[in-house]
Amino acid sequence: MIHDVIVIGGSYAGMAASLQLLRARRSVLVIDAGQRRNRTASHSHGFLGQDGVDPAVIAHDARCQLEAYPTLTWVEGKAASVTGERDTFVVEAVGNQTYRSRRILFATGVTDHLPEIDGLAERWGKSVFHCPYCHGYELDQGRIGVIASGPMSTHQAELLAEWGTVTFFTNGVLPLAPAAQQALEQKGVTIEDTAIRALTGEVGVQLADGRTLSFAGLFVAPTVTPSTTLPAKLGCTIAEGPMGQMIAVDGAKETTVRGVYACGDVAQMPHSLSFAVGDGAMAGLQLHRSLVWPDMHG
Known part of the structure; x- marks a missing residue:
C-alpha cells in the first residue's frame, strides 16, 4: 500500500x-x-x-x-x-x-541540550522551565532565577521580570556588556556572577561560595x-x-x-x-x- x-x-x-x-x-x-x-x-x-x-x-x-x-x-x-x-x-x-x-x-x-549543572536535568519541566508564558503565572510573582546559557538568556531574564523578582546567574557563561547589564538593572534584575555548584531541594541554587538561594522557579534557555x-x-x-x-x-x-x-x-x-x-x-x-x-x- x-x-x-x-x-x-x-x-x-x-x-x-x-x-x-x-x-x-x-x-x-x-x-x-x-x-x-x-x-x-x-x-x-x-x-x-x-x-x-x-x-x-x-x-x-x-x-x-x-x-x-x-x-x-x-x-x-x-x-x-x-x-x-x-x-x-x-x-x-x-x-x-x-x-x-x-x-x-x-x-x-x-x-533540549541543557547546561551541565548538577541537579538541573532531574528538575527540567518540574521546577526548571524555558517558557514564561507556559509556567510564569503559577510562580505567583515570587522569586525567579534565570540561568545563563547563551546570548538569548539576557532577554529571557528581562522578560521574566514581568512575572516576579528575577536573579540572573551569569554562571561564567555570559560576560555582560555594559548595555546588557544596564538593561537588566532597569528591569530590577539582580545579577549574580558567582558560579553555580548544583541545584538542590525543590528550587534551590547552591553557589560555589557556599550560599544557597531559594526560588519559586528557575528558567533556562x-x-x-x-x-x-x-x-x-x-x-x-x-x-x-x-x-x-x-x-x-x-x-x-x-x-x-x-x-x-x-x-x-x-x-x-x-x-x-x-x-x-x-x-x-x-x-x-x-x-x-x-x-x-x-x-x-x-
Whole structure:
C-alpha cells in the first residue's frame, strides 16, 4: 500500500497535521516513538480550552480522536531511514518494517541540550522551565532565577521580570556588556556572577561560595537540535536559529527536498504546545493541497 502521507512523529504537531489530512479522507500513517518533549511536565498552560490540563491527557485524547478516522494507521516505533523522492518515498522503521508514501512530514520535535549543572536535568519541566508564558503565572510573582546559557538568556531574564523578582546567574557563561547589564538593572534584575555548584531541594541554587538561594522557579534557555538526523540524511537543509538548529521550510511548510515537509518545534520558533498545534494544522492543509495540485509551491 502507498499512503498519501507518512508522518514521522505523533505528538501535538504531527497529530494536528494528520487530523486535517484524515478529514480530507487521505491515507495517513503515523510513526511515533512516544517521546513527547513535554513528557516531564504535569500541566500545560496557555493552550486555549486546555489550560492547566495534563499534557499527557491532551495527547491521549487527541490520538483517540484521530483513531476514529478509518484512513489512519498508527505505528508505535521509530523510523530508521527515509529514502526515495516525491510520490515514491520509502520509510523503514526499526524492526525492518517498510512503508511507502507520496509525501513525508517530519514532526519529530527537538532535543533540549541543557547546561551541565548538577541537579538541573532531574528538575527540567518540574521546577526548571524555558517558557514564561507556559509556567510564569503559577510562580505567583515570587522569586525567579534565570540561568545563563547563551546570548538569548539576557532577554529571557528581562522578560521574566514581568512575572516576579528575577536573579540572573551569569554562571561564567555570559560576560555582560555594559548595555546588557544596564538593561537588566532597569528591569530590577539582580545579577549574580558567582558560579553555580548544583541545584538542590525543590528550587534551590547552591553557589560555589557556599550560599544557597531559594526560588519559586528557575528558567533556562536550552539549545535545541532536531530529535532525529533523518531529515539531514535525506538532504533537508538544517538552519541555525536563535535557540539552535531547525529544519528549514518555506511558506507551505515544505523543506528543501520536494515532497518532504516539516512542522512543530523542529521547524519553527518560538516553541509551545499552541504553536505546535497551529503549525501542524497548517502543514496538514498544505500537504493536502500539494496532493490536489502537485505543481503548487509555497
